[in-house]
Amino acid sequence: MSFLLLTSVIIALVSDPACGSSNIGRLQGLYIGWIAHANLGDELVLDIFGYLLRDVLLEPGMYQRATLEYQKPFVSGQIQRLNFSAYGFAVLGGGSLLEANHNLRTDQCHGVRNANVPLYVHGTGTQLPHLEFNSLNLLCVQPPVWGGVRGPLTNALLANMSQHLQSNITYELPVFGDSGILADRIFPRVSSAAVVAKLEDALGTVSSDGVICISGAVRSGHKDTSNFKDTADLIKAWVSKYIVVLLPVDPETADRQVVVHWKLLTSDPKANGKLFFNPQVTNYGVWLALLSRCDLVISRRLHAAVMAAAVGAPFVVLYENANTRLYRKAKDFVLGTVGSDGWEEFFVRRGDFNGSVAALTSLLDTMRRRHPRQKAAFGRAIEHAHSVYMSSLRAFVRTVIPDNLRSFKDVHIRISRYLDSARFDLSFE
DSSP, X not given: OOOOOOOOOOOEEEEOGGGTTOEEEEEEEEXXXXXXXXXXXXXXXXXXXXXXXXXXXXXXXXXXXXXXXXXXXXXXXXXOOXXXXXXXXXXXXXXXXXXXXXXXXXXXXXXXXXXXXXXEEEEEBOOSOTTOGGGBOHHHHOSSOEEEESOHHHHHHHHHXXXXXXXXXXXXOOBOOOGGGGHHHHSOOOTTSHHHXXXXXXHHHSOOSOEEEEESOOOBSOTTSTTOBOHHHHHHHHTTTSEEEEOOSSHHHHHHXXXXXXHHHHHOGGGTTTXXXXXXXXOHHHHHHHHTTOSEEEESSHHHHHHHHHHTOOEEEEESOTTSHHHHHHHHHHHHHHOSTTGGGGEEEGGGOOOOHHHHHHHHHHHHHHHHHHHHHHHHHHHHHHHHHXXXXXXXXXXXXXXXXXXXXXXXXXXXXXXXXXEEEEEEO
């Protein structure tokens, strides 16, 4: 259980010449996260936080009107000048931000704590092994904090740390799940995008047994063995029976997959009309529209799996072994989303998947049988996540916004992106 501390918030009331003698109230917040790297998951959870914040501010007893303005995700080298005493609140964003080896996160959390800025944990997690609680960043979870974490594995590490320190401080936080699963109820699907339109056309004209969506470097077998197949090898065989969609989650993955895409289209005429590549890495609506047409998502990246769950699409995480970061954070997400019943169904070890068309067909058939039950679990998880995020954020907001800003009728939220952080500017009128 976290302890709540009412902290005074620095508010500037300034006259607005355009409005005569009326005043404008201002409140500034810091968002800590992997921002401005054009990574799908990290950018997504920032914008989801913005929408949830807006919705809380629109609730009865708050404000008559709340508007949200934010920059679309982009790659930036611009660093925010951090003046911690100017922030009325801070948010520890999604992803895996609790590792102590991230010096920038440590400095940011240290600055927030020294300035007594109220901190909200927005579903962040860890990818550390179960016993490596000594590597957690204490400053980022030092009570008092609001919010919750991504999954039970993260919470178990926090519990281990509490026991190890043998103090009266409890570091555990409730499990909220990854806020990315709320994407489909917040962002509209963009069916008008060129790649979506082409896929829809192919579904009506091309003979196939389904749509296979791939995110990350999907391989089968073991390296240095005769059964090893790389991404291009697999797709070249799969397009004989299936439509394949490549879904990169960041610029680095996009660069690799566009090469795969080009090689296949130039070397194999059969791939034309059956292989698609999404160049809009951080366009959430395009992602959602494409995923809604996937019969199976094979993912090597966490947030491709999260987005698949958001639209109720079947997915599996293709992993090397249980000691990899991907496996640990994906397991944390799945356990925090569907619970402990059947979580293993979402994981396929690469060494057990030979990548043949027959193996893919068998996997697809299995996931299709499981899909109704899994989709129902996704639906319950989405409702739960929305409820707990809103409830927790409601308590946080009512704490950090003081009474002298409650008399205003309107509030405008502006989110500015910087390298590894973002800033919230709230203007009250």
